Amino acid sequence: MGNRATDAIVQTLKSKGLRVTPQRYAVYANLLGRTDHPAVDTLLADLNRDGPVSSQATVYSSLQALQSVGLVREVLLEEGVTRYDANVSPHHHFRCRCCGQIEDVAWDIIPAPDFGKLRPGLTAEGYELTVQGVCDRCQESQV
Amino acid sequence: MGNRATDAIVQTLKSKGLRVTPQRYAVYANLLGRTDHPAVDTLLADLNRDGPVSSQATVYSSLQALQSVGLVREVLLEEGVTRYDANVSPHHHFRCRCCGQIEDVAWDIIPAPDFGKLRPGLTAEGYELTVQGVCDRCQESQV
DNA sequence: CTTTGTGCAAACGATTTGCAGGATG
DNA sequence: CATCCTGCAAATCGTTTGCACAAAG
Numbered sequence: 654m655g656n657r658a659t660d661a662i663v664q665t666l667k668s669k670g671l672r673v674t675p676q677r678y679a680v681y682a683n684l685l686g687r688t689d690h691p692a693v694d695t696l697l698a699d700l701n702r703d704g705p706v707s708s709q710a711t712v713y714s715s716l717q718a719l720q721s722v723g724l725v726r727e728v729l730l731e732e733g734v735t736r737y738d739a740n741v742s743p744h745h746h747f748r749c750r751c752c753g754q755i756e757d758v759a760w761d762i763i764p765a766p767d768f769g770k771l772r773p774g775l776t777a778e779g780y781e782l783t784v785q786g787v788c789d790r791c792q793e794s795q796v
Numbered sequence: 797m798g799n800r801a802t803d804a805i806v807q808t809l810k811s812k813g814l815r816v817t818p819q820r821y822a823v824y825a826n827l828l829g830r831t832d833h834p835a836v837d838t839l840l841a842d843l844n845r846d847g848p849v850s851s852q853a854t855v856y857s858s859l860q861a862l863q864s865v866g867l868v869r870e871v872l873l874e875e876g877v878t879r880y881d882a883n884v885s886p887h888h889h890f891r892c893r894c895c896g897q898i899e900d901v902a903w904d905i906i907p908a909p910d911f912g913k914l915r916p917g918l919t920a921e922g923y924e925l926t927v928q929g930v931c932d933r934c935q936e937s938q939v
Numbered sequence: 940c941t942t943t944g945t946g947c948a949a950a951c952g953a954t955t956t957g958c959a960g961g962a963t964g
Numbered sequence: 965c966a967t968c969c970t971g972c973a974a975a976t977c978g979t980t981t982g983c984a985c986a987a988a989g
Contacts, residue, residue: 672988674944693978708946713979715944729872733954733978747918756918762909766925770905774932775890782909783924789917815963817969836953851971856954858969876953876979 669722676707680715684725684739690746690755692734730755730783745782751791758784812865819850823858827868827882833889833898835877873898873926888925894934901927 662682666673679700684691691699693712700706707715716737719725728736730748736755745758762784768777787795805825809816822843827834834842836855843849850858859880862868871879873891879898888901905927911920930938 672943674988676945710947711945727875729875732870732872732878735875747914747920749918750921756915759913762911762913763906763925766905766927768905768927770902771890771927772899774935775899775927775929776931776935777890777927777929778893779928781926781928782906783926784909784911784914784918784920785922785924786918786920788919792917792919815968817962819970853972854970
């Protein structure tokens with residue numbers, strides 16, 4: 654196809670020193686196109702929906718490669734599963750306690766923490782907020 | 797021994813409708829006595845330091861029972877491990893990126909989030925901040 | 940052509956489960 | 965004494981690893 658978006662992804666991967674393979678490309682492109690921070694099994698199923706694209710082990714290794722160059726980050730909000738996010742700019746997360754769905758929350762929902770209140774000796778480097786609640790879909794089905 | 801602290805723990809367990817067993821008591825008492833939010837293997841090793849007190853499966857089931865009545869909560873800050881916390885009053889967490897150590901952070905390090913900035917449809921019920929950084933011990937050993 | 944990635948299957952570690960015997964209320 | 969808990973071992977689930985073959989630069 655050679656369209657702009659495709660090229661941009663290829664360039665990004667190359668600029669980070671990653672070899673561009675169909676599998677790695679597919680993982681990154683898929684993650685960029687969604688904001689629900691999928692776990693590996695979800696991601697893999699989506700990739701292979703129309704014919705085989707990648708294997709489980711390769712998805713794990715692709716994610717590790719992408720993560721090591723800062724194109725992808727892990728999101729830990731659920732027991733037993735690691736989710737992945739291609740949005741590496743700072744943001745918070747909302748998690749629905751019914752369906753487990755996760756979505757992004759604007760960075761300015763809180764001001765910067767007052768790190769002066771940390772115990773002396775601790776050096777803060779970053780922070781992230783997790784909001785728990787109920788999403789609209791679950792709210793309806795509950796009533 | 798029948799001292800005050802012991803009785804208080806027994807009363808707490810009973811008041812929540814939990815049967816008081818030596819194993820369950822040991823798990824809860826141990827968690828109450830520490831603030832490092834141990835994982836199950838750590839907790840189990842500590843319990844059985846001086847002779848056998850409980851088994852792995854029982855620790856898991858005790859934690860589940862304690863959690864279901866709100867005496868204990870899970871803490872998810874690390875890949876692959878679930879940690880447990882007997883401090884159920886609201887507080888945030890600090891995690892050292894070097895040693896993985898976790899400690900509590902005062903609730904008032906941030907003001908309440910501006911939930912008006914959430915996407916319409918989301919109902920917030922709670923929130924929690926995670927601060928990442930380096931602890932004093934790691935800072936020294938790094939230099 | 941040299942290096943790195945892929946994919947299969949086996950290995951692994953944390954957690955869960957089935958079940959027989961034992962303790963609790 | 966009926967109910968629930970314990971502990972062992974086997975099962976499960978997400979993730980990692982070893983290795984032979986294939987692809988990328």
